[in-house]
Amino acid sequence: MAKRIEMQICLGSSCFSRGNKEVVLYIKDYLRKNHLDDRVIFKGARCMGNCSNGPNLTINERKIEGVDLSKIEGILEREFGRIKL
Numbered sequence: 001m002a003k004r005i006e007m008q009i010c011l012g013s014s015c016f017s018r019g020n021k022e023v024v025l026y027i028k029d030y031l032r033k034n035h036l037d038d039r040v041i042f043k044g045a046r047c048m049g050n051c052s053n054g055p056n057l058t059i060n061e062r063k064i065e066g067v068d069l070s071k072i073e074g075i076l077e078r079e080f081g082r083i084k085l
């Protein structure tokens, strides 16, 4: 069975004020539409200590900064494009 991928998004107040709520909704929708819910564990995290560069996301502990709605599709396609159904 393929290894599961863990993705965490910062839910701290600074990242929240920079728009991560919309990013969370986008990611959830993307995972569902592409049948990745079983492969990707997606959860919220406390402040990652990198507020000025947020919203912040980690994928298997690799940090990705400045994740906004204009970038999230490209990030997800790079990560999951080859494994989605």
Ligand code: FES
Residues within 6 Å of the ligand: 010, 011, 012, 013, 014, 015, 016, 046, 047, 048, 049, 050, 051, 052, 054, 055, 056
């Ligand atoms: S609130 Fe997201 S890194 Fe601090």
